[in-house]
Amino acid sequence: MIFLYRLTLYTIVMINNLVLFLTISKTQVKPWKILLFFITTIPIIFVVDPYYIILDPIYFLCFSLLIRPNKPLSNHVFYSFLTATITDFTSRLVGFVVLPTLFHQTSEQLTTHMWYVVLVYALVLPFYVFVHYILHIDYNAILVANSEMVSNIYRAMNGTMVLFYILVQTSIFIEHQLPKYTFMEAHHRYIIMYCYVFVFLWGILNLNKVSSRTVAITIDDERRKHYHNLAKYNHYLESLYQEIRDFRNKTSRNLLSFEESIESGDKERIRQDFQEYIQNRQNPFPEQKYYLDKLIHLKISPVKSLISAKLLEAQEKGISVTIEIPDVISTLAMKEIDFIIxxxxxxxxxxxxxxxxHGKRIRLAMFMHDEAVNVIIENSSLVEKINLNQIFASGYSTKGHNRGIGLSNVMKIMNRYPKCSLSTKSSNYTVTQHLTIH
Structure with missing residues (x-):
């Protein structure tokens, strides 16, 4: 009976933690990895729990490192300790406040029932959903927000959660296993817990507020850029229309003059006019200027306006531009705002x-292959071969300090799309970025 009780309790606790971890971190895991996680952790808990050793955040820290190897260590620490802290606080709230209030009994009276703790942990997830709904915590914003202030809150919360865990769990272990070395009474520990609840709530709510504001600013910024790009593209179309109209009018006048030459019957005049108006006439629409018609196959308006604006900017700076979009592209397996960034x-x-x-050239290609959208951006470079191991580091740039922040953000975005891949090559004074979106 004791074995069944412990197995049930440990399983429910780990299910709570796992569901919270996967939900909060927006992580998808194959079922066999989840099964392996339970097979590994449950026996360990059976061994260490009688000694009052609680390692829940450590289990999920290891789990996170294994299933999300591309994430920074601070991210692993944050989500593993956040999961354990939420479970711990929610279970205490349910066990010491909610259920005693409902049953009109003290928590001491209720804990005399062996299965009471199992009931408490079984109610953790439903109660968490309720609290989460009230607090309106946007974990999507927390996940994607990227700013110095968000990073500072991350570090502060990581530090306090780890310190709280070490302090509380160490005091519990010493109290039960080494009582003569006890440095903290139980009521002192509860005071620390109650105080930290407010610190924790302030931290998570502040992180939620700052992250939501950061994401909103990013979206507004991208929207403004989109409108700017759209205006620039419209201006390009207007100038194109004007040049076509001027060409049409000039051609009409030339044809009328040529018609008069033919009607005159003067062969020399006909020959001269033919050479002037037709034979020696240069192409009035050079391909370099009117390449944007190749964007016709791109059906995603924000992306089309971005490409047109950027490549018009490149052309204005004297850069040779080539575009190839042979296939119709109307959807992406990536959020538009992420792809645009x-x-x-x-x-x-x-x-x-x-x-x-020296080459001053850019080539952009977008095409479909094996049901995936492929984007290739190739540009000439000053050096024959750049150091690919450094370019995606935060702050790295060949132009100076803190000029390469954009590339580090690219990797953070790519980490959200495990089915997408990015290949970077550099050789023969050419840099090539190949993005595959599945």
Whole structure:
């Protein structure tokens, strides 16, 4: 009976933690990995729990490192300790406040029932959903927000959660296993817990507020850029229409003059007019200027306006531009705002690098292959081969300190899309970025 009780309790606790961890971190895991996690952790808990050793955040820290190896250590620490802290606080709230109030009994009276603790942990997830709904915590914003203030709150919360865990769990272990070395009475520990609840809530709510504001600013910024790009593209279309109209009028006048030459019957005049108006006439629409018609197959308006604006900017700076979009592209397996940020960073860097190079060229290709959208951005570079191990580090740039933040953000975005891949190559004074979106 004791074995069944412990197995049930440990399983429910770990299910709570796992569901919270996967929900909060927005992580998808294959079922066999989840099964392996339970097979590994449950026996360990059976061994260490009688000694009052609670390692829940450590289990999930290891689990996070294994299933999300590309994430920074601070991210692993945050989500593993956040999960354990939420479970701990929610279970205490349910066990010491909610259920005693409902049953009109003290928590001491209720804990005399062996299965009471199991009931408490069984109610953790439903109660958490209720509290989460009231507090309106946007974990999506917390996940995608990227700013110095958000990073500072991350570090502060990581420090306090780890310190709280070490302090409380160490005091519990010493109290029960080494009582003569006890440095904290139980009531002192509860005071620390109650105080930390407010610190924790302030931290998570502040992180939620700052993250939501950061994401909103990013979206507004991208929207403004989209409108600017759209205006620039419209201006390009207007100038194109004006030039076509001028060409049509000029051609009409030339044809009328040529008609008069024919009617005159003067062969010499006909020959001269033919050479002037037709034979020696240069192409009035050079391909370099009117390449944007190749965007016709791109059906995503924000992306089309971004590409047109960036490549018009490149052309104005004297950079040779080539576009190839042979296939119709109407959808992406990536959020539009994420793709626009990634594409904008790549194009900005390509323009900057091409400006400094001798070749001054950029080539953009978008096409479908094996049901995936492929994006290739190629640009000339000043050096024969750049150091690919450094370019995606935060703050790295060949142009100076803190000029390469965009590329580090690209990797953070790419980490959200495990089915997408990015290949970067550099050789023969050329840099190539190949993005595959599945």
């Amino acid at each position: 990634v594409l904008s960073v790549f194009l900005d860097n390509a323009i900057e690098a091409a400006m400094d190079s």
